[in-house]
Amino acid sequence: MTDNIDVLIIGGGPAGLAAAVKLWDLGVHSLLVLEREKQLGGILRQCIHDGFGLTRFGTTLSGPEYAQRFIDEVRERNIPYITNAAVIGIKPQISGGSGGTSARQPGLRSPEGRAAFGWSAVSEQNAGRSVEAPELKLVTAATRDGLRKWQAKAVVLAMGCRERTRGALAIPGERPAGVFTAGVAQAYMNLYNRMPAREVVILGSGDIGMIMARRLTLEGAHVQAVFEVLPYPSGLPRNIEQCLNDYNIPLYLSHTVTNIHGSARLTAVTVSEVDSQMKPIPGTEKEYPCDTLILSVGLIPENELSLDAGVTLDGRTRGAEVDEFFQTSVPGIFSAGNVLHVHDLVDFVSLEAEALAESCARYLSSGLPECALNIVADKSVNHTVPMRISGSHDVPLSLRPSRPFRDCRVVARQGGVELASKPMKKAIPAEMIQMKIPAAKISASGDILVSIEAGVRASCPSEGD
Amino acid sequence: MDNLFDCLVIGGGVVGSAIARELSRYRLKIGVLEKNLDVCYETSGRNTAVIHGGFAYNTGSLKARFCVEGNRGMTKLADDLDFKFIRTGKVLIGNSEEDMASLKRTMAQGERNGVEGLTLIDGEKLHEMVPTVNGKFALWSPNSGIVDPFMYTIALAENAARNGVKYFLDNEVTAISHGTDGNYCVTTRRGVYHTRWVVNSAGLGCREISDMLGLTGYRVIFSKDHYIILDQRCGVDVPLPRYTVPSNTYMGIHVTPTVDGNVLVGPDAEERPALPRSAGSSAALYDVPQKNIDFLAEDASILWPHIHKKDYIRTYCGILPKWVDENGVIQDFKIEIRDDVAPRAVNLVGIESPGLTCAVPIARHVLDMMKEREPFEENPNFNGRRKGIRRFADMTDEERAEAIRQNPDYGELVCRCEKVSKAEILQAIHNPLGVETMTGIKYRTRSMMGRCQGGYCQMRVERMIEEEKGRRETEVLYNRQGSQVLFDKVREAQR
Numbered sequence: 001m002t003d004n005i006d007v008l009i010i011g012g013g014p015a016g017l018a019a020a021v022k023l024w025d026l027g028v029h030s031l032l033v034l035e036r037e038k039q040l041g042g043i044l045r046q047c048i049h050d051g052f053g054l055t056r057f058g059t060t061l062s063g064p065e066y067a068q069r070f071i072d073e074v075r076e077r078n079i080p081y082i083t084n085a086a087v088i089g090i091k092p093q094i095s096g097g098s099g100g101t102s103a104r105q106p107g108l109r110s111p112e113g114r115a116a117f118g119w120s121a122v123s124e125q126n127a128g129r130s131v132e133a134p135e136l137k138l139v140t141a142a143t144r145d146g147l148r149k150w151q152a153k154a155v156v157l158a159m160g161c162r163e164r165t166r167g168a169l170a171i172p173g174e175r176p177a178g179v180f181t182a183g184v185a186q187a188y189m190n191l192y193n194r195m196p197a198r199e200v201v202i203l204g205s206g207d208i209g210m211i212m213a214r215r216l217t218l219e220g221a222h223v224q225a226v227f228e229v230l231p232y233p234s235g236l237p238r239n240i241e242q243c244l245n246d247y248n249i250p251l252y253l254s255h256t257v258t259n260i261h262g263s264a265r266l267t268a269v270t271v272s273e274v275d276s277q278m279k280p281i282p283g284t285e286k287e288y289p290c291d292t293l294i295l296s297v298g299l300i301p302e303n304e305l306s307l308d309a310g311v312t313l314d315g316r317t318r319g320a321e322v323d324e325f326f327q328t329s330v331p332g333i334f335s336a337g338n339v340l341h342v343h344d345l346v347d348f349v350s351l352e353a354e355a356l357a358e359s360c361a362r363y364l365s366s367g368l369p370e371c372a373l374n375i376v377a378d379k380s381v382n383h384t385v386p387m388r389i390s391g392s393h394d395v396p397l398s399l400r401p402s403r404p405f406r407d408c409r410v411v412a413r414q415g416g417v418e419l420a421s422k423p424m425k426k427a428i429p430a431e432m433i434q435m436k437i438p439a440a441k442i443s444a445s446g447d448i449l450v451s452i453e454a455g456v457r458a459s460c461p462s463e464g465d
Numbered sequence: 466m467d468n469l470f471d472c473l474v475i476g477g478g479v480v481g482s483a484i485a486r487e488l489s490r491y492r493l494k495i496g497v498l499e500k501n502l503d504v505c506y507e508t509s510g511r512n513t514a515v516i517h518g519g520f521a522y523n524t525g526s527l528k529a530r531f532c533v534e535g536n537r538g539m540t541k542l543a544d545d546l547d548f549k550f551i552r553t554g555k556v557l558i559g560n561s562e563e564d565m566a567s568l569k570r571t572m573a574q575g576e577r578n579g580v581e582g583l584t585l586i587d588g589e590k591l592h593e594m595v596p597t598v599n600g601k602f603a604l605w606s607p608n609s610g611i612v613d614p615f616m617y618t619i620a621l622a623e624n625a626a627r628n629g630v631k632y633f634l635d636n637e638v639t640a641i642s643h644g645t646d647g648n649y650c651v652t653t654r655r656g657v658y659h660t661r662w663v664v665n666s667a668g669l670g671c672r673e674i675s676d677m678l679g680l681t682g683y684r685v686i687f688s689k690d691h692y693i694i695l696d697q698r699c700g701v702d703v704p705l706p707r708y709t710v711p712s713n714t715y716m717g718i719h720v721t722p723t724v725d726g727n728v729l730v731g732p733d734a735e736e737r738p739a740l741p742r743s744a745g746s747s748a749a750l751y752d753v754p755q756k757n758i759d760f761l762a763e764d765a766s767i768l769w770p771h772i773h774k775k776d777y778i779r780t781y782c783g784i785l786p787k788w789v790d791e792n793g794v795i796q797d798f799k800i801e802i803r804d805d806v807a808p809r810a811v812n813l814v815g816i817e818s819p820g821l822t823c824a825v826p827i828a829r830h831v832l833d834m835m836k837e838r839e840p841f842e843e844n845p846n847f848n849g850r851r852k853g854i855r856r857f858a859d860m861t862d863e864e865r866a867e868a869i870r871q872n873p874d875y876g877e878l879v880c881r882c883e884k885v886s887k888a889e890i891l892q893a894i895h896n897p898l899g900v901e902t903m904t905g906i907k908y909r910t911r912s913m914m915g916r917c918q919g920g921y922c923q924m925r926v927e928r929m930i931e932e933e934k935g936r937r938e939t940e941v942l943y944n945r946q947g948s949q950v951l952f953d954k955v956r957e958a959q960r
Binding site: 036044084086134140143145146149162163165166167168169170172173174175176177178181183188189191192193194195196197198219258259260262263264265267280291302304307358366371378 | 588619634638693694698743744745746748750751752753754755757758774775777780781857862864865869870874875876877878881882886903914916917918919920921923924926927938942943944945946947948949950951953954955956
């Protein structure tokens with residue numbers, strides 16, 4: 001049996017919940033949140049440290065507290081949600097035939113215009129059959145109550161991200177127990193009350209790794225050091241200060257783990273210095289006896305469902321390629337939060353999801369304008385979100401520098417004309433930059449190039465922060 | 466003597482378990498002594514998982530004979546025991562005149578060995594069959610295939626166990642003596658066992674056990690093979706195994722799909738005079754060094770230029786024991802009963818590739834040798850069929866709906882990457898062999914085997930082992946003795 005619905009939100013973490021509340025308040029009440037875990041809240045449930053909500057609520061909250069604010073909002077409104085519901089497929093469907101009452105929705109833009117973005121053959125078939133109806137998406141989820149299916153006019157992807165693993169890095173050596181990603185160690189400790197470590201080495205200066213350095217220390221483990229392969233830290237300066245420096249945990253930049261020892265439980269890791277190409281320098285190997293290696297080496301937006309739905313991903317964010325309305329390459333499928341691009345602060349996840357909700361509501365009521373202007377980043381910028389804009393609205397642009405800069409300027413240009421710029425004393429990859437591009441200056445055609453113009457390149461941005 | 470076994474099989478890998486299962490066709494008291502906590506921790510679970518055609522081995526050798534026989538029987542075996550086997554076919558890809566001559570020799574040898582369907586194909590046909598590969602022509606072997614090596618071994622063992630074979634896990638053999646009563650006394654790290662017959666199918670430990678039996682003098686070298694596993698995304702481009710033209714020494718680095726759609730790159734076959742061991746341990750050293758990872762990717766890219774680091778999900782290695790003569794030339798499988806030195810002891814030495822393909826023919830051969838010396842009474846209750854755990858991931862939506870209706874645990878997904886339900890994890894935890902390690906659950910369900918490598922599900926699996934088996938958190942092991950996953954609770958529960 002298939003139910004019809006206007007918006008299906010996949011993921012009940014910060015992005016999904018914020019989108020749900022906002023959509024509800026905008027009058028979209030045919031709405032459902034699907035969450036694979038037993039409770040709402042997503043990864044925030046295990047983030048028991050504070051520091052959440054400074055931007056959004058002007059106060060510092062723990063992860064569960066931050067999530068609870070949104071969960072309360074969802075419950076106050078009686079927004080429907082199902083937990084323990086794992087979505088296993090999203091398929092854009094050909095509508096018109098058996099779609100039922102929601103299959104026809106006047107006023108929506110024809111999908112034909114999307115062909116320019118390499119949209120799938122499904123849309124073209126559909127265009128031939130019915131230009132009026134929106135593309136419905138068939139969403140299938142496994143629940144204890146059965147295999148459930150919905151036909152949704154719009155789908156919001158809010159699945160978050162996963163951690164990069166040892167296997168993905170192909171760290172050489174043996175395969176003992178005791179090698180955990182930081183999030184796994186965090187889940188063991190904070191959700192399962194289990195202590196996974198005593199004598200610890202941490203690879204990667206991502207925020208979760210540093211937060212776990214503190215957490216492990218507070219629970220009696222000994223954290224010997226944090227090693228970072230890059231010449232600058234990956235995480236936020238405040239975490240270096242509060243999680244490492246306050247506990248005298250040294251951070252070694254330009255170092256990496258080059259061997260893992262132990263046939264049963266980890267016994268030691270070998271650490272080497274790396275050169276400017278991030279290649280280990282022979283002769284610099286040092287062995288650190290330890291029983292646990294914690295990896296905080298990056299997050300990857302979890303987009304297997306998006307790929308399944310035919311959504312085009314961006315090679316750099318590994319999230320969906322989206323326009324200024326957070327709409328993906330498949331019309332009616334939207335994406336925000338860490339599944340779109342990895343954020344450093346949850347506050348921005350919520351804000352992004354709320355912006356998505358506004359676009360999604362508009363998609364349902366009147367359709368969205370075409371976004372034909374590409375935003376192109378040069379080598380100084382790791383990525384931008386969105387990747388395409390309409391040019392008819394002011395657009396807040398999110399971006400990350402590809403390396404640290406000092407006394408720099410973030411600039412957006414179109415055909416040599418400067419559209420917007422933002423001077424910055426310091427820009428680091430760990431901190432997302434946001435800059436508004438005013439519609440008034442945008443021409444009807446031509447790529448918009450975003451770059452960071454360097455002052456002096458920072459060699460060690462952690463100092464004096 | 467109550468605890469006298471008719472036969473003890475030393476080593477519960479694919480060959481040992483196949484032998485145990487063949488033995489269980491007869492009214493015998495059978496035990497398997499396995500040094501690890503599960504049955505596929507060494508060579509049986511660490512290989513390319515290819516079911517070979519049988520063309521690569523010298524005509525008249527046991528390797529050739531058993532390989533052809535094993536290949537022919539694999540479809541029925543996989544059906545009987547419910548493990549995944551796909552007859553993908555395989556291509557050996559060449560470019561030069563020398564390659565062509567070598568492929569023709571290989572083909573002729575294969576035909577002499579009784580391999581069916583071997584065909585030389587041109588570049589056009591090759592690219593039609595495998596579009597993303599580099600090469601001018603190929604030898605096509607339609608009967609080659611791929612298998613799930615873990616479930617293949619586990620299925621043999623579970624079926625043997627179901628037919629009365631007793632598995633003694635965590636029982637590394639340390640001594641064997643031949644008593645005056647003619648029986649063998651086998652000492653392990655956990656106990657002493659008495660038996661009339663003994664089978665050495667110890668794989669990597671074949672020479673040590675052979676020595677314990679008094680069958681000394683075998684020279685065994687070891688080939689350490691390294692692999693990279695690529696994401697299932699890559700699997701769509703690799704419908705069947707593609708090999709380079711084999712040289713005399715080894716088969717070259719291949720690109721091989723797995724039955725679950727991942728892609729394997731490897732092996733590189735590093736020869737070692739002795740079994741490499743982990744520091745401070747008797748366990749084999751299964752490390753994967755950086756230089757091997759880099760070499761694999763570089764070398765295999767010539768054949769298939771689509772290997773990208775972003776698709777790596779894991780690396781691993783396996784070790785093959787090879788019996789060699791005094792000149793270091795690799796010999797055939799050695800399968801013997803030396804009535805003069807060690808009567809009623811079946812000695813298997815140098816069971817390496819294609820051992821996975823050959824396991825059941827080897828087992829039948831072993832039984833024939835035993836039955837030449839002693840009549841065995843048939844076991845009328847033997848049932849050679851086994852049903853494995855039904856996988857949510859392999860079901861159609863209709864089957865899923867029905868499975869959840871019958872058992873709601875099928876509707877609760879524990880592992881997202883591989884779509885493994887709670888029902889499957891529970892069945893795996895209560896497996897017939899009594900294995901309760903994390904990797905034991907992984908091999909039986911594929912949880913923790915996907916692209917997130919257990920980032921999402923390992924905590925739940927660990928918790929379920931604790932609850933279902935009544936273990937403390939400190940008792941849950943990753944794979945081996947000493948591989949504890951957790952040290953303590955963070956806090957004791959407050960009252």
